[in-house]
Amino acid sequence: MCLTMSAPYNVRWMKAVAKCSAGSSLCYVVSEYIIEGTSYLLMAVLAAGGMVSLGNVVKYAGCIRNMFGGLDKVIKRVPDLFLSVRRNLGILELAALEDDMYKGKLPVEKRSDGHYSIEFKNVSFKYPGTEQYALKDFNLKLNIGEKLAIVGLNGSGKTTMIKLLCRLYDPDEGEILLNGVDIKKFRQDQYSELFSVVFQDFQLFDFEIGENVAASRNYDRERAWKCLEAAGFGEKLKSLDTYIRKGYGDGIEISGGEAQKIAIARAIYKDAPFILLDEPTAALDPISEYEIYSGFGKIIGDKTAIYISHRLSSCKFCERIAVFHEGRLIQTGSHSELLRDTGGKYYEMWEAQAQYYRENGQEALLAI
Numbered sequence: 001m002c003l004t005m006s007a008p009y010n011v012r013w014m015k016a017v018a019k020c021s022a023g024s025s026l027c028y029v030v031s032e033y034i035i036e037g038t039s040y041l042l043m044a045v046l047a048a049g050g051m052v053s054l055g056n057v058v059k060y061a062g063c064i065r066n067m068f069g070g071l072d073k074v075i076k077r078v079p080d081l082f083l084s085v086r087r088n089l090g091i092l093e094l095a096a097l098e099d100d101m102y103k104g105k106l107p108v109e110k111r112s113d114g115h116y117s118i119e120f121k122n123v124s125f126k127y128p129g130t131e132q133y134a135l136k137d138f139n140l141k142l143n144i145g146e147k148l149a150i151v152g153l154n155g156s157g158k159t160t161m162i163k164l165l166c167r168l169y170d171p172d173e174g175e176i177l178l179n180g181v182d183i184k185k186f187r188q189d190q191y192s193e194l195f196s197v198v199f200q201d202f203q204l205f206d207f208e209i210g211e212n213v214a215a216s217r218n219y220d221r222e223r224a225w226k227c228l229e230a231a232g233f234g235e236k237l238k239s240l241d242t243y244i245r246k247g248y249g250d251g252i253e254i255s256g257g258e259a260q261k262i263a264i265a266r267a268i269y270k271d272a273p274f275i276l277l278d279e280p281t282a283a284l285d286p287i288s289e290y291e292i293y294s295g296f297g298k299i300i301g302d303k304t305a306i307y308i309s310h311r312l313s314s315c316k317f318c319e320r321i322a323v324f325h326e327g328r329l330i331q332t333g334s335h336s337e338l339l340r341d342t343g344g345k346y347y348e349m350w351e352a353q354a355q356y357y358r359e360n361g362q363e364a365l366l367a368i
């Protein structure tokens with residue numbers, strides 16, 4: 001099904017709205033003069049003939065004015081009405097898109113020990129309508145409680161791996177296993193509960209900060225507070241009860257970095273067995289990113305975590321680093337192991353970043 005949000009359609013729609021609005025305004029002005037004029041004339045005749053008292057003439061004139069005042073408001077809302085119909089049509093069409101993903105029925109076992117293991121087996125994937133593999137022959141086992149970093153140049157397949165893991169798409173080849181079972185077989189709602197994810201394009205809502213953290217109107221205030229503190233939002237905690245964005249009561253405007261901290265606090269609040277951070281810290285400076293990433297290990301304890309960052313210095317603390325290149329996993333190992341391979345991609349990327357930091361007087365980043 002094709003969405004009707006295309007630009008030519010929008011232009012056509014806007015022209016139709018403009019025409020309708022001009023037409024309705026013209027009709028209104030003409031009818032206003034004719035009806036209002038006739039009404040006043042009729043009242044004048046009736047008053048002159050003594051059939052209507054002077055008091056009633058004033059009353060009826062007021063009524064006519066009010067009626068046309070109201071009509072004026074209605075006519076002026078006509079374009080708004082058309083535009084909101086147009087907007088909602090798009091949403092309805094989007095909601096009506098068919099979901100052809102396989103829907104598993106198997107319940108996900110609830111484990112208080114959080115012992116869930118994930119394995120990618122020979123996974124390959126192309127985005128619909130594209131010819132190139134975004135991920136090719138990908139194999140990786142996520143050990144329980146492991147802190148894994150994924151690094152690689154832009155477009156190397158890091159986000160695609162996270163999207164496949166969350167089952168936003170299904171692999172074209174291979175399978176992803178949760179405790180040995182293909183994830184397609186599980187109930188999607190229960191499977192999704194296993195992951196706290198922060199994507200680069202996370203969204204905050206124009207609600208209170210605490211509600212944004214909990215993604216709910218009802219939330220545990222103390223817990224939300226702790227999660228914000230853990231995400232480094234401490235200094236603004238005083239205004240926790242306020243709204244994000246001005247215009248809502250005494251709401252506050254937050255910076256990109258603060259928004260990212262709220263999104264990270266949301267991931268902590270969800271308290272799921274897997275935490276996936278897909279560069280939510282890109283708007284922060286490298287030191288702040290390092291502090292959040294490395295401090296995260298302590299906050300999340302024995303949960304399994306995947307950290308994506310294009311800054312290698314932020315991922316040094318991870319037990320294992322997976323290096324992606326052009327849709328393939330090309331290296332894995334700890335920071336020091338990977339650096340020993342001086343012919344490898346990781347070494348090349350590390351040297352390139354080190355050079356950049358040295359040239360910009362940020363050598364301290366190499367030591368952290």
Ligand code: ADP
Pocket residue numbers: 127128130133134152153154155156157158159160161
């Ligand atoms: P990374 O996270 O490493 O920057 P991605 O996983 O986002 O890389 O992208 C891997 C490849 O898939 C890139 O070539 C990218 O252009 C392509 N890609 C990503 N998202 C889409 C999409 N929605 N449709 C088509 N191609 C996509």
